[in-house]
Amino acid sequence: MVERNERGASTRVTTVRLPPGICRRCVRAVSGRVSDLPGVVSLEFDVDAATLRVGGEVDPAALRRAGLAVCPDGPDCSG
Numbered sequence: 001m002v003e004r005n006e007r008g009a010s011t012r013v014t015t016v017r018l019p020p021g022i023c024r025r026c027v028r029a030v031s032g033r034v035s036d037l038p039g040v041v042s043l044e045f046d047v048d049a050a051t052l053r054v055g056g057e058v059d060p061a062a063l064r065r066a067g068l069a070v071c072p073d074g075p076d077c078s079g
Helices: 024-035 060-065
Strands: 013-017 040-046 051-056
Touching: 013 060, 024 040, 024 051
Parallel strands: none
Antiparallel strands: 013 051, 040 051
16 A cells, blocks of 8 residues: 555545456556546555555546546445
């Protein structure tokens, strides 16, 4: 996980669906695109679930413009 926020600070989390079987090079590319968006304070990849959890006050529309599928609110991103 990459974190840029203060310990103990409450952070909004947006979950993004990644393509199944995403390679390490692609994860680095996605990480670079997402970490540069305004409001992003942390990134956490879950390779098994093929998801990326983006912490911070990031605009979901900005994630969509970056080519990512934003999951509905809530912890489940299986659909």
